[in-house]
Amino acid sequence: MSAIAHLLSRLRADLDPAAIITDPALIAPHLEEWRGRGMGSTPFMLAPSTTAEVSRIMRLCSESGVPITPQGGNTGLVGGQIPQGEVLLSLRRMQAVRGIDITAAAITVDAGAILTNVHSAALAAGRRFPLSLASEGSATIGGLISTNAGGVHVLRFGMMRDLVLGIEAVLPDGSVLNGLRALRKDNTGYDLKQLFIGAEGSLGVVTAATLRLFPIPVGHAVAMAALETPEQALALLQRAGDETGALAAFEIMNRHGVELAAALPGVRTPFTAPWLALMEFESAHEAALLSDVEALLAGAIDSGVCGDATIAQSKQAAREFWSLRELMSAGHRAVRVPQVSHDTSTPVSAVPAFLRAADAAVERLAPGARTVAFGHAGDGNIHYTAMAPTADYPFPAEQISRAVHDIAASLGGSISAEHGIGVFRRGELARFKDPVALATMKAVKTALDPHGLMNPRVLFA
Numbered sequence: 001m002s003a004i005a006h007l008l009s010r011l012r013a014d015l016d017p018a019a020i021i022t023d024p025a026l027i028a029p030h031l032e033e034w035r036g037r038g039m040g041s042t043p044f045m046l047a048p049s050t051t052a053e054v055s056r057i058m059r060l061c062s063e064s065g066v067p068i069t070p071q072g073g074n075t076g077l078v079g080g081q082i083p084q085g086e087v088l089l090s091l092r093r094m095q096a097v098r099g100i101d102i103t104a105a106a107i108t109v110d111a112g113a114i115l116t117n118v119h120s121a122a123l124a125a126g127r128r129f130p131l132s133l134a135s136e137g138s139a140t141i142g143g144l145i146s147t148n149a150g151g152v153h154v155l156r157f158g159m160m161r162d163l164v165l166g167i168e169a170v171l172p173d174g175s176v177l178n179g180l181r182a183l184r185k186d187n188t189g190y191d192l193k194q195l196f197i198g199a200e201g202s203l204g205v206v207t208a209a210t211l212r213l214f215p216i217p218v219g220h221a222v223a224m225a226a227l228e229t230p231e232q233a234l235a236l237l238q239r240a241g242d243e244t245g246a247l248a249a250f251e252i253m254n255r256h257g258v259e260l261a262a263a264l265p266g267v268r269t270p271f272t273a274p275w276l277a278l279m280e281f282e283s284a285h286e287a288a289l290l291s292d293v294e295a296l297l298a299g300a301i302d303s304g305v306c307g308d309a310t311i312a313q314s315k316q317a318a319r320e321f322w323s324l325r326e327l328m329s330a331g332h333r334a335v336r337v338p339q340v341s342h343d344t345s346t347p348v349s350a351v352p353a354f355l356r357a358a359d360a361a362v363e364r365l366a367p368g369a370r371t372v373a374f375g376h377a378g379d380g381n382i383h384y385t386a387m388a389p390t391a392d393y394p395f396p397a398e399q400i401s402r403a404v405h406d407i408a409a410s411l412g413g414s415i416s417a418e419h420g421i422g423v424f425r426r427g428e429l430a431r432f433k434d435p436v437a438l439a440t441m442k443a444v445k446t447a448l449d450p451h452g453l454m455n456p457r458v459l460f461a
């Protein structure tokens with residue numbers, strides 16, 4: 001009997017039958033990469049409903065020497081959630097809200113809880129969980145933790161790493177690390193939860209988390225500004241923060257990206273300009289916020305920082321501004337030409353230099369190529385895509401990627417700001433990570449997962 005068949009028979013003896021899925025039609029959607037970058041494969045899928053079941057699975061897989069790939073909502077953008085022969089462990093049946101503590105400003109949820117459901121649970125308790133990103137209708141807390149997700153509110157609330165108070169995780173040998181606490185202060189040695197944040201499933205399975213909650217803002221405003229250059233965007237960013245004290249998001253979009261997104265049904269843009277800035281403001285006082293934002297925009301126009309600007313006059317208008325931004329990826333992906341995307345960050349002050357140098361490199365390597373640049377300029381994270389001019393253009397995607405990453409690194413930046421390394425960026429991690437840091441990461445991996453069974457294809461080339 002093969003190791004896989006033996007494992008399956010032991011799992012069948014030990015687990016609720018609902019936790020074992022062998023029907024290829026039910027498994028297929030879990031093997032499909034979100035951006036169509038190939039199908040994965042797995043002998044079967046496991047969908048436990050409790051931490052105890054995850055623990056039994058991990059112990060049995062470990063005893064059989066069979067590798068595992070954990071999966072949440074399958075929205076990851078670097079391929080880490082798609083198994084290539086490993087057993088697929090889906091957290092989709094673990095979605096419970098375990099508890100809310102208003103005084104401690106904390107919510108505890110299962111790792112398979114979908115982000116929008118966590119938003120709703122927090123709102124129902126009169127609080128807010130601020131992580132927000134376009135995949136929030138599918139992405140799970142376990143996946144968001146494992147990729148240390150960012151999104152549009154990093155400027156004000158930080159990344160997932162800043163929003164997690166405690167973690168429950170099952171280690172490769174099946175032991176359960178119970179760190180589900182809502183403590184703000186705990187100096188008792190290594191902060192082990194941080195190991196699992198951004199680990200991409202390489203150290204164990206996150207089964208639950210305690211997350212920080214915040215008050216619901218009363219004042220809320222969304223504005224859009226038309227800009228000539230990225231330098232103007234930085235000037236506006238600084239003024240918006242200084243003059244309102246309420247800036248929660250600052251996103252930029254270049255004209256080509258806006259044109260492609262606005263070509264999608266139901267998407268509109270208020271301006272045609274080389275760059276647009278989308279700003280979101282939040283505060284505890286509605287009236288003061290609106291007058292502050294109006295004064296900010298009037299001053300920015302008067303002093304030439306932006307050409308024109310408008311404040312959304314209704315919730316519907318605010319949603320329309322945001323949908324333009326959220327559909328930037330969909331807009332350029334709809335164009336059937338070879339393209340290559342990046343998720344770089346630089347110090348915020350270096351964003352204009354990054355964009356200039358990247359555009360020059362793309363033009364040198366692929367004359368006539370177009371670029372889409374958009375993203376979280378407020379924290380220095382630009383999503384930068386180069387697109388071939390035609391479908392049959394001999395597009396040097398790998399050379400472009402190397403050049404874009406070299407430019408980000410030369411400016412003190414990172415080749416992966418928020419999506420992670422996964423499988424797609426392993427080679428580049430080996431090229432850019434400090435050798436001592438990489439060796440330390442490998443030592444941690446070996447200590448926790450000595451047989452290399454946890455998501456063995458991510459991070460390390």
Ligand SMILES: Cc1cc2nc3c(=O)[nH]c(=O)nc-3n(C[C@H](O)[C@H](O)[C@H](O)COP(=O)(O)OP(=O)(O)OC[C@H]3O[C@@H](n4cnc5c(N)ncnc54)[C@H](O)[C@@H]3O)c2cc1C
Nearest residue numbers: 072073074075076080140142143144146149150151201206
């Ligand atoms: C339209 C769109 C917009 C996006 N926008 C953003 C954005 O603005 N900012 C951003 O940061 N990301 C963004 N992403 C990326 C993506 O949503 C995040 O990577 C998300 O955190 C993944 O969550 P998931 O539940 O889908 O995880 P999956 O895709 O299922 O898994 C991601 C990784 O985490 C591991 N993993 C999943 N669950 C667990 C677990 N319980 N324990 C251990 N390991 C686990 C997987 O093995 C894999 O390596 C976007 C994606 C899409 C499709």
